[in-house]
Amino acid sequence: MNKIEVKNLTKVFGSHPQQGLKRLKNGEAKAEILDKTGMTVGVNQASFEVKAGEFFVIMGLSGSGKSTLIRLVNRLIEPTDGEVLIDGEDIIKMESTELRETRRKRLSMVFQNFGLLPHRTVLDNVAYGLEIQGVDKEKRIKKAEESIIDVGLKGYKDSYPKELSGGMQQRVGLARALANNTDILLMDEAFSALDPIIRKDMQDELLSLQDKLDKTILFITHDLDEALKLGDRIAIMKEGQIVQVGSPEEILENPANEYVSNFVKDVDRSKVLVASHVMKKPEVLMTYKDGPRVAVRKMEEAEASSIFVVDKEKNYKGLLTIDDAIKAYKEEIPLEQVLNTKVQEVLPDTPLHELIGIAAEAKYPLAVIENGKLLGIISRISILSGLVLGKENEEAVTP
Amino acid sequence: MNYFYFPLEEWTNLFVNQWLLPVMGGFFNTISNLLGAFIDAVTNLLIVVPPEIITIVLILLSWKIAGKGIALFTLIGCLYLGSVDLWDPAMQTVAIVVVSTLVSIIIGIPIGILAAISDIIDQIVRPILDFMQTLPSFVYLIPAILLFGLGGVPAVIATFIFATPPAVRMTSLGIKQVPSDVIEASRAFGSTRWQLLIKVQLPLALSTIMAGVNQTIMLALSMAVIASMIGAPGLGSTVLSGISTVNVGLGLAGGLGIVVLAIILDRITQGLGRKA
Numbered sequence: 001m002n003k004i005e006v007k008n009l010t011k012v013f014g015s016h017p018q019q020g021l022k023r024l025k026n027g028e029a030k031a032e033i034l035d036k037t038g039m040t041v042g043v044n045q046a047s048f049e050v051k052a053g054e055f056f057v058i059m060g061l062s063g064s065g066k067s068t069l070i071r072l073v074n075r076l077i078e079p080t081d082g083e084v085l086i087d088g089e090d091i092i093k094m095e096s097t098e099l100r101e102t103r104r105k106r107l108s109m110v111f112q113n114f115g116l117l118p119h120r121t122v123l124d125n126v127a128y129g130l131e132i133q134g135v136d137k138e139k140r141i142k143k144a145e146e147s148i149i150d151v152g153l154k155g156y157k158d159s160y161p162k163e164l165s166g167g168m169q170q171r172v173g174l175a176r177a178l179a180n181n182t183d184i185l186l187m188d189e190a191f192s193a194l195d196p197i198i199r200k201d202m203q204d205e206l207l208s209l210q211d212k213l214d215k216t217i218l219f220i221t222h223d224l225d226e227a228l229k230l231g232d233r234i235a236i237m238k239e240g241q242i243v244q245v246g247s248p249e250e251i252l253e254n255p256a257n258e259y260v261s262n263f264v265k266d267v268d269r270s271k272v273l274v275a276s277h278v279m280k281k282p283e284v285l286m287t288y289k290d291g292p293r294v295a296v297r298k299m300e301e302a303e304a305s306s307i308f309v310v311d312k313e314k315n316y317k318g319l320l321t322i323d324d325a326i327k328a329y330k331e332e333i334p335l336e337q338v339l340n341t342k343v344q345e346v347l348p349d350t351p352l353h354e355l356i357g358i359a360a361e362a363k364y365p366l367a368v369i370e371n372g373k374l375l376g377i378i379s380r381i382s383i384l385s386g387l388v389l390g391k392e393n394e395e396a397v398t399p
Numbered sequence: 400m401n402y403f404y405f406p407l408e409e410w411t412n413l414f415v416n417q418w419l420l421p422v423m424g425g426f427f428n429t430i431s432n433l434l435g436a437f438i439d440a441v442t443n444l445l446i447v448v449p450p451e452i453i454t455i456v457l458i459l460l461s462w463k464i465a466g467k468g469i470a471l472f473t474l475i476g477c478l479y480l481g482s483v484d485l486w487d488p489a490m491q492t493v494a495i496v497v498v499s500t501l502v503s504i505i506i507g508i509p510i511g512i513l514a515a516i517s518d519i520i521d522q523i524v525r526p527i528l529d530f531m532q533t534l535p536s537f538v539y540l541i542p543a544i545l546l547f548g549l550g551g552v553p554a555v556i557a558t559f560i561f562a563t564p565p566a567v568r569m570t571s572l573g574i575k576q577v578p579s580d581v582i583e584a585s586r587a588f589g590s591t592r593w594q595l596l597i598k599v600q601l602p603l604a605l606s607t608i609m610a611g612v613n614q615t616i617m618l619a620l621s622m623a624v625i626a627s628m629i630g631a632p633g634l635g636s637t638v639l640s641g642i643s644t645v646n647v648g649l650g651l652a653g654g655l656g657i658v659v660l661a662i663i664l665d666r667i668t669q670g671l672g673r674k675a
Contacts, residue, residue: 074587076583076586076587100589100590100591101589102589103586103587103588103589104588104589107587108587108588109584109587109588111580111583111584111587113580114580115580115581115583115584115585115587116581116584117581117584117585117598117599117602117603118581118603119602119603128585128588128598129588129589131598132585132588132589132590132591132594132598133589173584176588180588186587
């Protein structure tokens with residue numbers, strides 16, 4: 001089910017927003033409306049949906065309306081038109097009490113400038129959401145302390161925000177959002193105010209927190225690299241409109257228009273693509289029982305000097321080279337004993353830029369393995385072609 | 400320029416004599432009695448408690464809030480008030496300052512909050528505050544006597560008019576200055592209007608509000624001499640009798656007493672503002 005569903009959401013700032021809306025529906029552009037009426041179009045008929053557990057990133061340059069959009073989702077800004085369904089309920093139609101309950105129980109938000117209360121300690125800041133819900137002190141302190149540990153701020157609970165660095169303050173902001181235990185996290189340029197190195201740390205930690213907590217995240221950023229790194233899917237915004245929604249690969253490989261392709265052309269693909277994007281289905285596999293003769297023949301057919309071995313359940317066993325196979329044949333020893341089990345193994349989500357280093361030192365192709373199963377193999381050629389072409393090379397690369 | 404005659408004087412007198420006094424007289428009497436009892440209670444308390452104890456309390460307070468220097472000054476100031484035989488008038492002045500400041504705060508801060516929240520209220524309150532601050536105080540001393548008689552009560556009323564505007568303005572300013580990102584965050588987490596005010600806006604505006612309270616106290620003190628003209632007891636009346644008998648020494652003694660009180664009260668309330 002969709003956790004968040006946004007339909008035709010529009011925000012026009014100005015004296016006669018309904019008039020602006022009409023013009024938008026007639027297809028007038030943002031600049032035209034500003035020229036003729038002086039009204040600013042924040043968001044122009046945006047539609048998208050976010051699935052439960054999805055990490056959805058909205059990417060756009062400043063002025064593209066992304067910050068307005070995220071504030072329309074929890075109605076910090078009143079929309080001019082459209083629907084925002086949270087768990088199927090339209091937040092736009094809610095009465096103030098209902099809206100408040102939704103903000104308390106279903107949505108929590110992390111802000112670019114942290115939005116921490118300077119007169120409260122870290123602990124009291126984190127407990128704030130629970131405090132205003134009337135949760136009793138003992139319970140909310142306990143929950144807040146857990147969240148503080150989750151974001152790695154153990155030992156800082158009695159500090160004041162101004163005593164902390166930017167990165168740590170944003171951890172407090174994140175802990176405050178987590179303490180409310182909502183399914184949905186709205187993050188408005190959450191890491192944009194941080195130094196690059198701290199930002200990278202926060203991104204990594206957010207991803208690992210996401211693995212653990214399985215939140216639905218709506219993340220706003222102006223940084224394409226950040227969007228590609230974090231997002232399961234990305235929406236690109238321009239002048240209040242969503243111009244493309246897709247997975248990072250889709251955005252990179254099939255930009256919807258020139259705007260998007262200009263955007264993505266300088267992206268460092270090695271940071272976006274992962275092992276599963278460039279791996280090949282191993283051409284030749286064999287079960288143990290086949291014996292050295294069959295192994296040698298299969299290698300001959302594939303014109304390869306080695307072959308990966310799996311058992312009947314496709315569990316990965318190791319690599320057999322032609323020399324070893326011949327040796328096993330001549331000396332009549334079982335294949336298990338000559339099997340090379342020291343082949344480099346990588347996970348399917350290992351980023352390409354990490355693979356480069358591993359592949360450079362490896363003698364044989366890399367084995368992509370998840371839960372003991374061999375998913376595919378990666379040769380140096382497939383890494384290079386991935387970097388250049390960006391996606392799976394259809395040609396078989398045999399070991 | 401007198402194209403037509405505007406009988407403001409007659410109308411005002413008519414309004415006061417025909418309506419305000421006969422119709423509202425009872426209402427003003429009640430206020431007068433309540434305030435009078437309050438002033439008496441505070442004055443009596445300050446006079447019954449031995450000066451030594453009050454001095455020690457003041458010294459401890461200023462030490463804790465404003466530091467050693469001010470504590471020393473408080474000691475010297477209190478010794479001065481005692482040694483020029485002006486302790487009791489000083490306490491009477493303090494009583495009127497305390498009562499009028501309390502009234503100003505109780506009425507002024509909520510109005511300041513409302514003015515910060517609502518633009519309409521802000522637009523209504525602003526000219527009234529300008530009026531209160533710029534109208535010469537003698538002008539409202541006259542109706543104050545008519546409505547509340549002579550003594551401490553009209554002094555408190557006049558002081559209230561003179562000293563409330565900074566409390567209102569600074570409260571409003573303090574609340575408006577609370578960073579919008581903090582307010583937005585609080586709203587995003589589902590605060591009610593009241594929770595936002597109590598848990599976010601007021602705590603963050605507190606030091607500005609305290610600066611307003613400090614100004615209110617200072618203005619209240621500066622009103623002490625003027626208010627003595629309508630029979631308010633205290634250091635003001637000491638200065639006034641110094642003026643009327645051309646007794647420069649008495650005038651100076653009383654005037655210095657007011658300065659001493661002003662410095663002590665100012666430093667203590669400023670210190671409170673800084674801590675907030």
